[in-house]
Amino acid sequence: xxxxxxxxxxxxxxxxxxxxxxxxxxxxxxxxxxxxxxxxxxxxxxxxxxxxxxxxxxxxxxxxxxxxxxxxxxxxxxxxxxxxxxxxxxxxxxxxxxxxxxxxxxxxxxxxxxxxxxxxxxxxxxxxxxxxxxxxxxxxxxxxxxxxxxxxxxxxxxxxxxxxxxxxxxxxxxxxxxxxxxxxxxxxxxxxxxxxxxxxxxxxxxxxxxxxxxxxxxxxxxxxxxxxxxxxxxxxxxxxxxxxxxxxxxxxxxxxxxxxxxxxxxxxxxxxxxxxxxxxxxxxxxxxxxxxxxxxxxxxxxxxxxxxxxxxxxxxxxxxxxxxxxxxxxxxxxxxxxxxxxxxxxxxxxxxxxxxxxxxxxxxxxxxxxxxxxxxxxxxxxxxxxxxxxxxxxxxxxxxxxxxxxxxxxxxxxxxxxxxxxxxxxxxxxxxxxxxxxxxxxxxxxxxxxxxxxxxxxxxxxxxxxxxxxxxxxxxxxxxxxxxxxxxxxx
Numbered sequence: 001x002x003x004x005x006x007x008x009x010x011x012x013x014x015x016x017x018x019x020x021x022x023x024x025x026x027x028x029x030x031x032x033x034x035x036x037x038x039x040x041x042x043x044x045x046x047x048x049x050x051x052x053x054x055x056x057x058x059x060x061x062x063x064x065x066x067x068x069x070x071x072x073x074x075x076x077x078x079x080x081x082x083x084x085x086x087x088x089x090x091x092x093x094x095x096x097x098x099x100x101x102x103x104x105x106x107x108x109x110x111x112x113x114x115x116x117x118x119x120x121x122x123x124x125x126x127x128x129x130x131x132x133x134x135x136x137x138x139x140x141x142x143x144x145x146x147x148x149x150x151x152x153x154x155x156x157x158x159x160x161x162x163x164x165x166x167x168x169x170x171x172x173x174x175x176x177x178x179x180x181x182x183x184x185x186x187x188x189x190x191x192x193x194x195x196x197x198x199x200x201x202x203x204x205x206x207x208x209x210x211x212x213x214x215x216x217x218x219x220x221x222x223x224x225x226x227x228x229x230x231x232x233x234x235x236x237x238x239x240x241x242x243x244x245x246x247x248x249x250x251x252x253x254x255x256x257x258x259x260x261x262x263x264x265x266x267x268x269x270x271x272x273x274x275x276x277x278x279x280x281x282x283x284x285x286x287x288x289x290x291x292x293x294x295x296x297x298x299x300x301x302x303x304x305x306x307x308x309x310x311x312x313x314x315x316x317x318x319x320x321x322x323x324x325x326x327x328x329x330x331x332x333x334x335x336x337x338x339x340x341x342x343x344x345x346x347x348x349x350x351x352x353x354x355x356x357x358x359x360x361x362x363x364x365x366x367x368x369x370x371x372x373x374x375x376x377x378x379x380x381x382x383x384x385x386x387x388x389x390x391x392x393x394x395x396x397x398x399x400x401x402x403x404x405x406x407x408x409x410x411x412x413x414x415x416x417x418x419x420x421x422x423x424x425x426x427x428x429x430x431x432x433x434x435x436x437x438x439x440x441x442x443x444x445x446x447x448x449x450x451x452x453x454x455x456x457x458x459x460x461x462x463x464x465x466x467x468x469x470x471x472x473x474x475x476x477x478x479x480x481x482x483x484x485x486x487x488x489x490x491x
Contacts (some may be wrong), residue, residue: 030323091273
């Protein structure tokens with residue numbers, strides 16, 4: 001009966017302490033989070049290419065727009081590229097590392113949330129101790145020969161979150177998990193862009209190989225032509241030597257392209273999680289028309305880029321860490337309770353007379369720590385300042401990447417028109433010098449010079465197309481690849 005009354009007193013004390021605890025728990029020390037500002041301009045400096053105007057192709061997401069933008073790489077209209085890109089999410093090992101880190105950060109939320117609830121533990125024990133008959137201060141007749149001890153305790157410990165330390169720890173874990181989720185999206189976008197870049201490099205090598213193969217065949221015919229003219233006494237042997245040199249030089253270039261292609265094919269294999277020995281891509285021409293995509297406003301870019309979102313979330317986390325460091329200046333109040341059964345033998349272990357309990361709060365306050373808490377607080381503020389600077393620098397770098405690739409696309413568009421004209425002129429020049437050589441007007445050196453210029457223009461035209469495609473990929477990456485801050489998980 002006494003034990004029952006004691007339990008009722010414990011419950012009554014809890015009904016008084018718990019409302020008080022909840023009232024005090026509403027206090028949170030430390031600064032409130034304010035999102036840092038970033039230097040912004042109303043519009044981008046660089047003018048978009050003419051191909052971007054009134055474009056109805058892929059458009060980057062706008063803030064708060066949850067409409068699915070689809071897979072950005074589909075705008076290039078290449079089924080092989082689409083197939084490769086879809087394999088990254090499930091096969092790339094680096095992306096799996098980023099995904100595992102996100103799961104670990106998500107588990108850290110639950111770890112910190114556990115501190116908001118009481119911890120209950122038990123440590124049952126059963127022991128028997130025999131005392132010596134010759135123990136001091138006890139005659140042998142009085143001394144007991146042995147004693148049993150059976151204990152079943154239940155211990156409860158609960159820290160009252162008076163200053164918001166636990167709540168800020170949970171909030172910091174949530175913000176780190178969001179940042180890690182954005183890190184995953186950043187890694188995924190980077191890998192997707194890297195695969196597209198390697199793919200276009202490979203297709204450019206295919207186009208260069210096809211051009212050089214055709215050129216080798218044409219130069220082989222020229223060697224036979226000069227050889228026939230030499231045997232007929234029309235041309236000197238120097239023409240044959242020049243034609244053979246031109247052919248051999250072009251063969252070297254043709255062989256060198258195959259090395260580059262093999263390396264890009266191996267890189268693609270690794271990106272999709274396959275051994276290079278088990279992966280191959282058949283050759284295909286570089287037949288693409290660089291697509292266009294609206295740019296939007298610089299202010300929208302802050303919510304489109306996952307790396308910017310990750311940096312901003314880590315600023316919020318660093319702000320929480322300041323509050324956690326501040327809470328260390330205040331006392332820690334812990335509510336503890338112990339209840340259970342204790343008996344001298346197993347038969348009376350669970351009887352009501354064997355019950356025991358204890359309850360009461362405990363307060364702990366550090367009186368002197370030689371400046372440890374101040375150093376921790378200063379470190380937290382320094383980390384916050386570093387996070388703000390990282391956020392602003394990440395944003396500025398994003399603006400630069402957009403401006404760089406917009407300028408590259410506009411300039412390369414003009415350069416392509418100039419190169420097409422130069423290629424047409426070099427073809428015409430080669431035809432004229434070839435006809436003059438056949439007519440005996442010019443030496444074969446003029447033909448060799450025209451061939452060299454024409455081949456360089458053909459190769460440069462392919463290279464400009466590759467650079468335009470890669471600038472498109474880099475611009476889409478710079479715009480976030482269709483990602484939006486609303487895609488961040490909420491915990």
